[in-house]
Amino acid sequence: MSVVLTNSVKYLRGVGPNRAAALEERGIATVGDLLGYLPFRYEDRIRFTPIAEIVPGQVCTILGEVGAGGGNIVRFRGGRGPVFHVTVRDKSGSVHARFFHGAYLEGRLKEGQRLVLHGKAEADPYRPARIEMVNPQIELVGGDQAPADSTEVGRIVPIYEAIGGISSRMLRRIIYNVLLSFDGSVADALPDEIRERYRFPTRREALLYAHFPPKNESLELLNSFRSPAQLRLIFEEFFYYQLALALRRQTDHRERGIAMRVREEKIREAIKRILPFKPTAAQKRVLAEIAADLERPYPMHRLLEGDVGSGKTIVAFEAATIVIENGYQVALMAPTEILAAQHFLSARRIFAPAGYGVDLIVSGRKHAERERAIERVASGETKFVVGTHALIENPVMFQKLGLAIVDEQHRFGVLQRKRLIEKGASPHVLVMTATPIPRTLALTLYGDLDLSVIDELPPGRTPIETRWTPETQLPGVWEFLRREIASGRQAYVVYPVIEESKQELKAATAEYERLAKSVFPKMRVGLLHGRLKNEEKDAVMEKFRHGELDILVATTVIEVGVDVPNATVMVIEHAERFGLAQLHQLRGRIGRGKEKSHCILVAPKSITGDAKDRIETMVATTNGFEVAERDLKQRGPGEFFGTRQHGDAAFSFAQPLRDHEILELARREAFALAENPARANEVVARLESLSPVWQKRYQLASVG
Numbered sequence: 223m224s225v226v227l228t229n230s231v232k233y234l235r236g237v238g239p240n241r242a243a244a245l246e247e248r249g250i251a252t253v254g255d256l257l258g259y260l261p262f263r264y265e266d267r268i269r270f271t272p273i274a275e276i277v278p279g280q281v282c283t284i285l286g287e288v289g290a291g292g293g294n295i296v297r298f299r300g301g302r303g304p305v306f307h308v309t310v311r312d313k314s315g316s317v318h319a320r321f322f323h324g325a326y327l328e329g330r331l332k333e334g335q336r337l338v339l340h341g342k343a344e345a346d347p348y349r350p351a352r353i354e355m356v357n358p359q360i361e362l363v364g365g366d367q368a369p370a371d372s373t374e375v376g377r378i379v380p381i382y383e384a385i386g387g388i389s390s391r392m393l394r395r396i397i398y399n400v401l402l403s404f405d406g407s408v409a410d411a412l413p414d415e416i417r418e419r420y421r422f423p424t425r426r427e428a429l430l431y432a433h434f435p436p437k438n439e440s441l442e443l444l445n446s447f448r449s450p451a452q453l454r455l456i457f458e459e460f461f462y463y464q465l466a467l468a469l470r471r472q473t474d475h476r477e478r479g480i481a482m483r484v485r486e487e488k489i490r491e492a493i494k495r496i497l498p499f500k501p502t503a504a505q506k507r508v509l510a511e512i513a514a515d516l517e518r519p520y521p522m523h524r525l526l527e528g529d530v531g532s533g534k535t536i537v538a539f540e541a542a543t544i545v546i547e548n549g550y551q552v553a554l555m556a557p558t559e560i561l562a563a564q565h566f567l568s569a570r571r572i573f574a575p576a577g578y579g580v581d582l583i584v585s586g587r588k589h590a591e592r593e594r595a596i597e598r599v600a601s602g603e604t605k606f607v608v609g610t611h612a613l614i615e616n617p618v619m620f621q622k623l624g625l626a627i628v629d630e631q632h633r634f635g636v637l638q639r640k641r642l643i644e645k646g647a648s649p650h651v652l653v654m655t656a657t658p659i660p661r662t663l664a665l666t667l668y669g670d671l672d673l674s675v676i677d678e679l680p681p682g683r684t685p686i687e688t689r690w691t692p693e694t695q696l697p698g699v700w701e702f703l704r705r706e707i708a709s710g711r712q713a714y715v716v717y718p719v720i721e722e723s724k725q726e727l728k729a730a731t732a733e734y735e736r737l738a739k740s741v742f743p744k745m746r747v748g749l750l751h752g753r754l755k756n757e758e759k760d761a762v763m764e765k766f767r768h769g770e771l772d773i774l775v776a777t778t779v780i781e782v783g784v785d786v787p788n789a790t791v792m793v794i795e796h797a798e799r800f801g802l803a804q805l806h807q808l809r810g811r812i813g814r815g816k817e818k819s820h821c822i823l824v825a826p827k828s829i830t831g832d833a834k835d836r837i838e839t840m841v842a843t844t845n846g847f848e849v850a851e852r853d854l855k856q857r858g859p860g861e862f863f864g865t866r867q868h869g870d871a872a873f874s875f876a877q878p879l880r881d882h883e884i885l886e887l888a889r890r891e892a893f894a895l896a897e898n899p900a901r902a903n904e905v906v907a908r909l910e911s912l913s914p915v916w917q918k919r920y921q922l923a924s925v926g
């Protein structure tokens with residue numbers, strides 16, 4: 223009986239109700255879904271390494287049989303689990319294998335049983351002449367199979383991630399049987415011209431090859447996911463997702479927006495007037511991108527990305543100037559009150575000469591003051607309003623909102639962004655982030671946004687020097703602070719918590735007392751944390767900004783946005799407690815002026831694992847993009863952004879970081895195809911007939 227893609231996996235050979243349930247839990251309901259479950263690795267089981275030729279330190283695959291006795295289990299008293307030992311032999315020799323937690327192998331291996339081992343071979347530490355394999359991948363193979371249709375040996379063998387109780391070996395059998403009885407028709411939604419342009423195989427060929435590659439396929443290509451079959455499958459995952467984004471973008475573009483005048487001399491003059499310095503080339507380029515968007519008759523949706531300190535704020539103010547000169551209002555939303563207050567102060571300073579009304583709306587202020595600000599916004603007297611989420615929580619109405627700016631946008635949810643936008647009639651939208659997302663990831667996660675990148679720091683910055691120092695050397699650190707302060711600089715000292723608690727972490731309040739009284743009695747020390755009243759926060763920040771405090775003891779409230787160029791030292795205690803992105807953001811508070819800056823990470827030298835990696839990364843680089851890449855590798859995109867986003871769920875096989883070049887190609891092709899709506903809709907219709915999984919993913923992308 224032939225099998226078609228829409229068949230349920232329930233009826234397949236080798237799949238009973240239990241396995242069907244396990245598959246379904248993984249989102250594999252149909253034969254089509256199953257064929258989309260691709261191997262994560264391939265093994266060359268055509269040429270096995272003869273045991274006598276194993277080289278210690280190298281990965282090898284051997285085919286042998288179980289030696290005399292069938293192996294034995296060794297149990298230890300105490301915490302360690304049992305270890306299974308077995309000798310495996312072939313014609314050339316024998317090798318020893320050890321399996322930790324190997325109880326499951328007990329009694330399963332009989333002398334003479336054929337098996338394949340894959341893993342790294344090592345010289346036995348106690349008997350260097352003996353070679354052993356520790357925890358290799360093990361697979362029993364039958365002795366009776368004719369090599370020609372063996373799924374286990376004599377070919378390049380696919381290795382699948384086990385699903386529930388279904389091992390790689392079982393999956394391989396099940397999928398092999400499907401492919402044997404397959405009726406051959408595989409609907410292919412990828413347009414022919416694209417397939418031909420990249421010389422991709424058909425979908426049917428791609429699936430066959432990706433599961434059971436031909437003998438002459440390169441193992442290296444396969445294991446780096448670069449064989450033509452895999453390339454095609456990666457491409458199509460990206461392509462359909464990007465097509466959904468492209469079509470949604472078209473709908474957005476049909477939305478009428480406000481076409482701003484940007485080319486007038488008056489506007490150029492106004493921008494020049496507000497600029498306190500010469501913009502960098504990157505700032506100029508990005509402003510040109512934004513201006514071009516503002517000029518079009520549909521709303522801008524742009525993400526402005528730039529490392530901490532790259533000068534995003536002034537670009538946002540330039541964009542605001544264009545909009546205000548066109549007679550519209552601008553709203554800027556920031557995640558913390560400290561940052562909102564800072565933006566408010568700079569906006570007032572910068573826009574004062576132009577005579578634009580500037581206001582601040584945050585929740586902690588005096589009620590009457592806020593009411594008056596809300597009134598001024600409603601009447602249109604306020605041209606530029608800065609605020610926290612209070613902007614969207616309060617009944618703030620705009621007279622004519624033309625541009626909504628969201629700073630540090632990763633701190634806000636999509637819905638909050640939307641609520642701000644809904645305060646106007648299709649305003650332009652600019653979101654800014656200092657979390658440097660690699661471009662490719664931005665394309666998947668924020669594929670609905672155009673991307674502008676400031677990839678250059680303003681001139682005259684000296685790189686920050688970062689050190690890892692154990693607590694025992696704190697006296698030296700404080701001495702260093704004293705010297706820096708004596709020469710006119712200021713410093714931050716950061717703690718992970720506000721008050722002391724059971725965790726035995728040093729806390730900001732207690733350390734503030736101690737530092738102010740005993741360590742720096744002659745210096746002016748301030749304290750800043752999230753539980754202070756707004757007026758207190760403002761007063762402290764204001765003093766620090768004006769150089770009336772030498773040292774600011776703080777929690778992570780200063781993590782985002784705070785800009786005091788004269789502060790050149792940052793000490794972070796319990797640095798091992800902070801995430802990588804967070805450390806980088808904190809460090810971004812210094813290195814903002816001409817003087818050399820120093821970041822001192824206080825953490826025990828004995829830390830290991832991820833915490834150690836994080837600190838070493840910080841010491842090794844100040845480049846936010848590098849930091850982000852490493853953080854992504856450690857934590858995965860979901861964790862990195864704090865919440866799981868659409869992009870994660872969208873791909874089963876493609877990986878944006880690994881496959882970024884293919885992603886860019888797919889995006890270009892998808893956006894080009896979307897230019898021809900009739901053709902694009904044809905593709906979508908075909909796609910929707912393929913499988914519910916595709917439909918679901920496609921919908922994910924199109925709802926945003």
Ligand code: ADP
Binds near residue numbers: 500505528534536785
């Ligand atoms: P971020 O991109 O982190 O938001 P900011 O906008 O706060 O960075 O800018 C960081 C600092 O650099 C500010 O003090 C700002 O005034 C300064 N700055 C921005 N652009 C330039 C420039 N072109 N030349 C000199 N200084 C600049």
Ligand code: MG
Binds near residue numbers: 534535629656783
């Ligand atoms: Mg900023």
